Amino acid sequence: MEMRVENLGVARGGVTVLQGLSFALAAGQALILRGPNGSGKTTLLRTLAGLQPAVAGTIDLPAEAAAYGAHADGLKSTLTARENLAFWAAIHGTDSADAAMAGMDVANLAHRRAAELSAGQKRRLGLAQLLVTGRPVWLLDEPTVSLDVASVGLFAGVVRRHLAGGGLAIIATHVDLGLSEAAVLDLAPFCARIMACDGFDEAFA
């Protein structure tokens, strides 16, 4: 498993936000995306996930290899934690809902409705959905929002196990995950719009 991106350009709402982006990731490697708000991290991840087309360049990634973990968890509040996970496991044809719940430490919440969970618990459940996809490439958009320090550590361990098993991960984040082995990609040099990336104060523009 390997992914390669060459000369990629991505657009949001018809405006190109990133251009000339190239990188390659081999099995077991992780890439941390950094860049200020609005620099195109989410757009890049959505493009890599195949949710929107690239405006330029190529993405060399096998079909149905990527699992996208967005801001939103995709949880149904009237279903229990276990029902939510079992649904995605069935959709992806895996049988790993229980293992995923154990992995993200949500097994004790299995029979609680998602509406009753705290923000951090929902986030952990949302991340457990990545595990049930069984896909090798994880594309994560701010995965640690509303997680406490212990949960961030737990999640870093999950990512590390995923990488050790031959997986890949691209993570947009502002916090230090403690994944010292991961490469860091600063998106600022690839910004298509100067103002969005160099911290120029828009109020004085």
Added chain:
Amino acid sequence: MRALLQRDLRLAIRSGGGFGLGLVFFFLLSVLVPLGVGPEGGTLGRIAPGILWVGALLACLLSLDRIFALDFEDGSLDLLATAPIPLEAVVALKALAHWLVTGLPLTMLAPGLGVLLNLPSTGYAWLVMSLLLGTPALSVIGAFGAALVVGVRRGGLLLSLLVLPLYVPTLIFGAEVVRRGAEGMALATPLALLAGISLGAAALLPFAAAAALRVNLR
């Protein structure tokens, strides 16, 4: 794929799923129309086919915006779009789930409400038949409309305006089947056209709806 159907049915039936809303609307309309129109002159029996079909159509319309909007808001539509099942199948299954919780119960409720509207006794079999053939078209066309407006905040109004014209042929032929059935006339033509609309919509619109979803998810 069965998992998706099961999930949508479960979500509809659990609290806040909006399952009873269309049925209650259909019931209220059929109870109130006789009170408004009055009993004399056989007027009620004559307009019953049209009232029942309009009621079923509007009841269907009530729950359309839930088909995709809720999944879009909580992010599960993104996840479904990257899932291994094709988006066309997602649309078809969601339309089927919508029909199972609105069209089918409406069809089963309709004969009882036909009594309230003084529908002639020859019309009941055709009422059930026409709704059974016609309501799938309402769900599939509705799913297409819902896919077009996904991502538009408060898209319900726009959805109604988009979908109502598309519903007109179904309404005309559906009500015509019941009227002809009630009056004992030949009804093979409107029945065939009604079935044709449903089959055509079910065959083509999932593809159109999936294309609209892909554009709206960008």
